[in-house]
Amino acid sequence: MTAPADLTPAERRVWQAFPRGEGVDFRESVDDDPAAGGSWGPERTVRAEVLRALLVGGPTSEGDIAGLKLTGARVSGQLNLMYGTVDHPVRMRSCHFEQAPNLYGARLPVLVLSDSVLPGISAGNLRVDGVLRLSCCRVTGPLRLQGAKTSGAVFLNGARLGPPDAPGTPSNPDAPGGPDPEASEEPVLQLNHAEIGTDVWAVGLVAHGQVRLNGATVGGQVNLNDGELYAPPGDTALHAETLSVGTDLHAMRLHAHGRINLSGARIPRQLNLSYARLSNPEGQALRASSCVIGELWLRDAAPIKGAVNLRRSQLDLLHFPPEVWPERVRIDGLSYRTLAPHLPAERRLPLLEREEDGYLPYAYEQLTAAYRTAGDESAARTVQLAKVRRHRRTLPWYARFWGLLQDATVGYGFRPMRAAGWLLLLLCSGAVAFALHHPHALKPAEAPDFNPVVYTLDLLLPIIDFGQEGAFAPRGGYQWLSYLLIVTGWILATTIAAGASRSLSRQ
Template sequence: MEINELTPAERRVWDAFPRGEGVDFRETPDEDAADGAAWGPERTVRAEVLMALLLNGPSVAGQVAGLKIKGAKVTGKLDLKYAAIDVPMRMRGCWFERKPGLYGARLRALVLTESALPGLTASTVRVEVVLRLSCCRISGPVRLAGAQISGGLFLQSAVIGPVGGELAGEAPLQLNHAAIGTDIIAFGLTVHGQTRVNGAVVGGQINLDDARLHEPGGTALHAETVTVGTDLRARRAELLGRVNLTGSRIPGQLNFAYARFVNPGGVALRASSCTIGEVWLRDCETIQGTVNLRRSQFDLLHVEPEAWPGTVRLAGLSYRAMSPHLPAEQRLPALEREESGYLPYAYEQLAAAYRTAGDEAAARTVQLAKLRRHRRTLPRHARLWGKLQDVTVGYGFRPLRAVGWLAALLLTGAVAYGLEPPRPLKPGEAPDFNAVFYTIDLLVPIISFGQESAYAPSGWYQWLSYLLIVTGWILATTTAAGVSRSLQRQ
């Protein structure tokens, strides 16, 4: 292209390029690039002019060349597929007639902050420094699958989608298998459709604080097997649709504090087979949809009981600690909502978390709840023995109950036989009658004070003795079973 073919606006860009100087076409600093279709020729630059500069533009000795423009209207297609661009591209607040094509390109840096684009095709692009799409308005899909960015990817306050026309149904934001050297900063991001980050590797954090990811009835965030260096944050995020983090590796925090999950009738949060340091669901509204945490490993799980939905999937979930520290009675209802029914391991895991916190009383409450839940799975005829153990000694977790029963029966027997002593079997040979020790002889089968064998009650007192003997055997057997179970746990 000959230089004399350039328009005045293009001449300004051409002359500034060799020295990396900026060209600002904006009328006001706060103008909206979404209105760029109405901009006139005084700020219009053809895409082919930009391509000529970037691929074979002039240079000045001792100066660093670069494309630095603001508020330009770019017509035509900026097609840099497979190109190697050694100068930074900074195009802030620009309006693009057609989506730029950067498939397989190698770039030094790309800044499109506050621009309006119909899409961006940059799969497998390599960026040496940084890629900025902050505050952009992008109506078509952003294709960054397989991208390699040595620095960071910035998407804060950008609005992407919804995708319409012949591309309807395509994910608006595609970052699957991308490799980001530092962080993905996307707080305040809005995506109308699916955000796809499957298999991405991020050296630092993914920040989705205050993001709005909307794909009702579908998958809002598809992030299977994501690996991050530190945290994945989505505090105060609004997540309409499924959040899928299956198989992800997050050594720091998965922080959904104050977030809102909405996917009624489906899975709202799936974080199965994950390895995560800390999972924060602090002060979340009740999650609308199922939560699936199967086979995952967490160091800390922070969730209030009110956040759990009506159905959960917790099979194989392990965690070292749970916060905030609450009474076991507030944690147990969540285990009742397990979709698969009774899961002994879920109770054992919760009990272990309480033991880690040093709350043995809460751990025993959880173990007792586990046995009661197990009893409901047994045939009707097999529940009687469990019911007896529960009522008498709380399956060994409430041993003082047995003491209470024994004290009540001992008092009953002592009063009854004190008022009406039984007759001696061998008058003159029987020891002096003692109503308390006689009742103990009836209640405790392994102890004998010689009272039971020397006296024989009659009438209803005889039936009382039978009742005391049977009750004593039941208490002794259930207590032994409870003690044995406690020793096995230890």
């Protein structure tokens, strides 16, 4: 193709370098800020229509690999490659785009826009045979990549998305958290239903608006370490329902002002939120319901501000310190094999009281199973005792009275030594009383020698007969004492039998 006659000197440099894949760098210094590109003159300006002509049908040089390699340029007009097929790599670093490029349905081998400033990107259903690199870009409008497919990774590390002066930014820390709601109606990053061949690398991403990954498929990992996500109060900062990743979702030291929604996600290895700060006081701060996750880590995370929803999720390991849990949780149907760090049951039980749906027997059974997996049978019994005590609150008054009696005597069978203590106390009291005042023998000639200890045992044990109870008959107040021992013995025997039955059923 012959070069157009109206090319400017800057455009001619780009046109001549393209067939050989050579780079053109318009920067005056490596510290040039592309945010100031609106003031760059014609010596650094390239029209978008010239770039389009190069990419769609530009000249080639035999023996060379053609490609666009441009640095520090101002791109005037709109780069429109909608539905176009580009056979050459596109690398435009530290450039300033006056209008949002339209790459909808386009196909490219490689697309690099690192360190550039753009008012937005429209690239739905984009196809990239290699990597899509948007590292350290500043995109003030929506970055639309819904339905995009890449065989390589997507790089968004250090990128800043959304309005540049949104409230709550690090440069404006005294402003209210979150961006202007009117500027955040559309997600600032749309990767929903995208198919990424390897990783989504977004370390240090700052997004003022919603990041949308719902329905996306990532072959490797999603890395949001050190990211900052700002959403309007009560809105969603990360919307990743049914996200499927090949390995991990790392979000260590993530600061999220808004809901993290991972409902239905599939993360076979780690969902790592260690050292994270999650805040959405007006609603749910973390929703990870119906998920299948290998390990969920919140080690050394800040106390969560807002509710946590883990209903019906399946985990192998849950590392969730008690001090991180908020006051409102939903854990109905949550299953996990191992709970870390290993703590006394008394530290874990208050969480089960915070369940928004009230008493959930399954939550106690799951915690019991985790302690038994760890070999801590004592903690497992403590959880089971807390379960029946919590259940007692839901019963009518007469059933609660019987439960209180079982709790006080044998701890519902989970405290068997308590029954032995009661029996020993009653035995000693009765033996002392009857030793000081022997009961009258019914048939003195046939009565055995009186033994106060054995006589008290005969009164206390309803089944065993030592021959003392039928041979002697106390009178007055001692007769009432014998009645009390008999009734107490029956109650103890019944509660012990109930506790033993419960213990055997657990075995």
